[in-house]
Amino acid sequence: MMKRTGAQIVWETLMREGVEVVFGYPGGANLPIYDAMLDYPVRHVLVRHEQGAAHMADGYARASGKVGVAMATSGPGATNLVTGIATAMMDSSPVVFLTGQVVSKFIGYDAFQETDVTGITLPITKHNYLVTRVEELGDTLREAFYIARTGRPGPVLVDIAKDAQQNSTDWEYSDRPIQLRGYRPNRHPLSKQVEQALEMLSTARKPLILAGRGVLLSGAMRELREFAERAHVPVAVTLLGIGSFPASHPLSLGMMGMHGEAWVNQAIQESDLLLAFGMRFDDRVTGNLKTYAPNARKIHLDIDPAEINKNVRVDVGIVGDLRESLQTFLEHLPQMDHSDWVEHINTLKGESAVRDIQYLPPDGHLYAAHVIHDLWRYTGGNALVVTDVGQHQMWAAQYYRHDQPFQWITSGGLGTMGFGLPAAIGARIARPDAEVWAIVGDGGFQMTAAELSTAAQEGVKVNVAIINNGFLGMVRQWQEFFYDRRYAATPMRSPDFVKLAEAHGLTGLRVWRREEVFDAIQRARETDGTVVIDFRVEQEDSVYPMVPAGADLHNMIRRPVRNPLVETAQDEM
Amino acid sequence: MRHTLVALVEDKPGVLNRVASLFRRRAFNIESLTVGHTEQPGLSRMTIVVDGDDIAIERLIAYLYKLVNVVHVEDLTHVPAVTRDLAMIKVAAPPETRTQVMQVVDVYRARIVDVTSQSLIIEVTGDEEKIESFVEVLRPLGILEMVRTGLLAMSRGGAPLYPPPNGNGNGHHAAASAD
Numbered sequence: 001m002m003k004r005t006g007a008q009i010v011w012e013t014l015m016r017e018g019v020e021v022v023f024g025y026p027g028g029a030n031l032p033i034y035d036a037m038l039d040y041p042v043r044h045v046l047v048r049h050e051q052g053a054a055h056m057a058d059g060y061a062r063a064s065g066k067v068g069v070a071m072a073t074s075g076p077g078a079t080n081l082v083t084g085i086a087t088a089m090m091d092s093s094p095v096v097f098l099t100g101q102v103v104s105k106f107i108g109y110d111a112f113q114e115t116d117v118t119g120i121t122l123p124i125t126k127h128n129y130l131v132t133r134v135e136e137l138g139d140t141l142r143e144a145f146y147i148a149r150t151g152r153p154g155p156v157l158v159d160i161a162k163d164a165q166q167n168s169t170d171w172e173y174s175d176r177p178i179q180l181r182g183y184r185p186n187r188h189p190l191s192k193q194v195e196q197a198l199e200m201l202s203t204a205r206k207p208l209i210l211a212g213r214g215v216l217l218s219g220a221m222r223e224l225r226e227f228a229e230r231a232h233v234p235v236a237v238t239l240l241g242i243g244s245f246p247a248s249h250p251l252s253l254g255m256m257g258m259h260g261e262a263w264v265n266q267a268i269q270e271s272d273l274l275l276a277f278g279m280r281f282d283d284r285v286t287g288n289l290k291t292y293a294p295n296a297r298k299i300h301l302d303i304d305p306a307e308i309n310k311n312v313r314v315d316v317g318i319v320g321d322l323r324e325s326l327q328t329f330l331e332h333l334p335q336m337d338h339s340d341w342v343e344h345i346n347t348l349k350g351e352s353a354v355r356d357i358q359y360l361p362p363d364g365h366l367y368a369a370h371v372i373h374d375l376w377r378y379t380g381g382n383a384l385v386v387t388d389v390g391q392h393q394m395w396a397a398q399y400y401r402h403d404q405p406f407q408w409i410t411s412g413g414l415g416t417m418g419f420g421l422p423a424a425i426g427a428r429i430a431r432p433d434a435e436v437w438a439i440v441g442d443g444g445f446q447m448t449a450a451e452l453s454t455a456a457q458e459g460v461k462v463n464v465a466i467i468n469n470g471f472l473g474m475v476r477q478w479q480e481f482f483y484d485r486r487y488a489a490t491p492m493r494s495p496d497f498v499k500l501a502e503a504h505g506l507t508g509l510r511v512w513r514r515e516e517v518f519d520a521i522q523r524a525r526e527t528d529g530t531v532v533i534d535f536r537v538e539q540e541d542s543v544y545p546m547v548p549a550g551a552d553l554h555n556m557i558r559r560p561v562r563n564p565l566v567e568t569a570q571d572e573m
Numbered sequence: 574m575r576h577t578l579v580a581l582v583e584d585k586p587g588v589l590n591r592v593a594s595l596f597r598r599r600a601f602n603i604e605s606l607t608v609g610h611t612e613q614p615g616l617s618r619m620t621i622v623v624d625g626d627d628i629a630i631e632r633l634i635a636y637l638y639k640l641v642n643v644v645h646v647e648d649l650t651h652v653p654a655v656t657r658d659l660a661m662i663k664v665a666a667p668p669e670t671r672t673q674v675m676q677v678v679d680v681y682r683a684r685i686v687d688v689t690s691q692s693l694i695i696e697v698t699g700d701e702e703k704i705e706s707f708v709e710v711l712r713p714l715g716i717l718e719m720v721r722t723g724l725l726a727m728s729r730g731g732a733p734l735y736p737p738p739n740g741n742g743n744g745h746h747a748a749a750s751a752d
């Protein structure tokens with residue numbers, strides 16, 4: 001046994017957990033941890049706001065499959081993490097948050113920078129701890145990592161009193177298995193339920209797979225593909241499930257839900273069996289629950305028992321690790337044929353194409369969809385795309401087609417503006433060889449644009465595509481559709497983004513016309529360091545189709561079909 | 574309808590807060606919640622009375638299992654169980670009505686635990702119905718103050734409430750089928 005300070009225990013445990021990088025911000029209450037850091041081989045990324053640290057650690061976790069780590073001091077440092085913690089919670093992202101807390105004997109006395117951070121983060125963490133004694137620190141940290149990455153992953157916060165960081169104890173890292181009485185995730189599916197599900201599948205004529213982030217989290221991409229091919233069942237993905245099934249696969253339908261493809265939502269409504277794999281029937285995906293997939297029996301596979309029957313009553317709920325569950329299925333799954341159904345969906349798909357902005361004749365305007373489509377083309381579909389939240393996020397989901405997993409990072413559950421840039425920085429640090437593109441709106445970008453400075457200081461290269469429409473676009477769209485075009489507080493003036501990039505010592509570009517898109521993308525790819533491109537797109541374009549919140553899934557607002565000839569004539573006048 | 578749940582939880586700081594906070598966040602209304610030690614070191618037991626239909630309660634149990642400190646949960650609503658509530662009631666008992674009060678205490682097999690010249694403190698245990706009717710009988714005599722523990726519950730028969738030692742996960746597997 002060796003005498004160690006709490007701060008040393010923190011770093012040694014982190015090293016043993018395989019942590020290579022932490023994102024954080026120092027302050028009085030975590031100063032001992034920062035001081036000890038200099039003695040360990042770890043990379044520290046100094047952010048400009050703790051929210052940035054949280055999103056970076058989250059982006060890092062999503063891109064690497066490892067646990068991300070973010071640190072902050074007590075009080076304001078810790079509260080600045082809150083949005084990022086909630087974001088990680090909603091999207092089941094494994095992140096460990098370490099916050100400093102005031103000296104334990106001051107806790108409860110409203111000491112300087114004291115905040116009840118475990119209280120504040122109770123509902124937005126998978127679990128959290130307050131450590132006041134150095135003797136508890138080692139085990140607590142190990143538990144935190146274990147809980148964050150196992151079962152349904154999620155954020156875990158450890159709030160460490162300053163004296164617990166400073167005091168010493170006899171300590172040695174132990175790798176004895178962690179046993180928690182109340183935490184034993186169900187990994188193995190019950191075979192009886194798998195049998196029941198297989199029987200339902202054998203009689204289904206219009207089955208559909210709904211693939212969510214659980215596929216990616218359990219690494220079940222290959223199993224999903226084999227399942228879909230053998231059972232001959234089309235696959236629709238959730239926003240967070242993008243990449244779980246190759247977009248170019250003949251059985252791939254695309255995204256479902258509020259801004260999902262029309263044919264996907266129609267197919268869901270017509271299906272007679274839904275196989276939900278690691279998705280949770282979010283209201284953005286189902287629309288009105290009363291009319292959701294009315295003729296479909298439902299089979300739900302999830303690691304989290306609390307998701308079964310939460311939003312949608314299901315006929316069979318199979319709790320277990322998705323990969324393991326699908327493997328159990330595959331042991332018994334015969335080759336099937338659902339050609340009629342697949343063909344029917346393809347017809348729906350064809351009918352939808354006439355409304356696709358990609359197929360409309362050029363009218364001289366630069367549309368966001370064009371930018372994203374070109375980004376997809378010119379990066380060969382291989383970029384790791386991170387988005388912010390808003391219209392651009394939905395267009396990115398629709399027009400950047402992912403054949404590979406883990407190339408798509410977005411804030412789905414919480415819909416956090418300001419997520420894009422920092423998460424992209426975290427993703428690039430996790431995967432230095434990946435071509436990372438942050439697709440952001442002019443609004444959300446400004447929420448965390450200060451992290452450009454972090455990117456510059458750290459020499460992190462991400463390409464930032466600002467889809468600049470001069471509006472808080474998604475809200476403007478709701479105002480257009482549902483509030484009689486009364487644009488309250490949505491027109492937004494922005495700084496000169498090119499100069500902003502340059503002020504950080506980075507490269508900035510501006511694009512007005514579609515002909516310039518290719519050059520800008522190429523230049524960004526070839527330039528060292530972070531590049532910001534200000535794409536000036538059509539201001540009042542809307543995302544179609546749209547299922548209004550709470551409406552029936554099949555009652556979509558579709559892009560008006562324009563008569564190409566009339567359009568062109570008008571443009572020439 | 575009202576459900577009576579019992580939960581075995583780890584005896585750690587903040588667990589009560591976690592449970593109570595879960596009810597609030599998930600919009601369940603707690604009618605009563607009691608906590609105390611069990612025969613097993615490190616484990617406390619909660620009896621929770623909560624209103625909701627069977628489907629909502631099934632969901633609530635699943636949510637409770639998401640809490641890392643919750644070891645086991647059971648719904649005693651539909652199983653034979655003994656339930657008890659304890660009340661202490663301070664009643665006005667001047668010489669004129671004192672005998673009357675004492676007669677009622679006798680009938681309900683309650684106990685007098687404190688005596689002054691003008692009042693008595695009475696302790697009574699029983700199921701909620703008994704306590705309620707006791708309170709109704711005492712009310713006209715002048716109740717000055719009352720305190721109740723809320724419900725305690727234990728299933729009948731030999732099987733104790735233990736978490737399954739080698740269960741799959743927390744022994745919780747969600748309903749197999751909707752119907």
Ligand SMILES: Cc1ncc(C[n+]2csc(CCOP(=O)(O)OP(=O)(O)O)c2C)c(N)n1
Nearest residue numbers: 390391392415417441442443444472473474
């Ligand atoms: C932190 C935060 N605040 C507010 C919102 C509500 N909101 C959702 S989309 C949106 C507009 C986003 O505008 P912009 O970033 O310009 O992107 P666009 O929709 O124009 O692509 C807003 C305000 C949010 N999601 N997150």
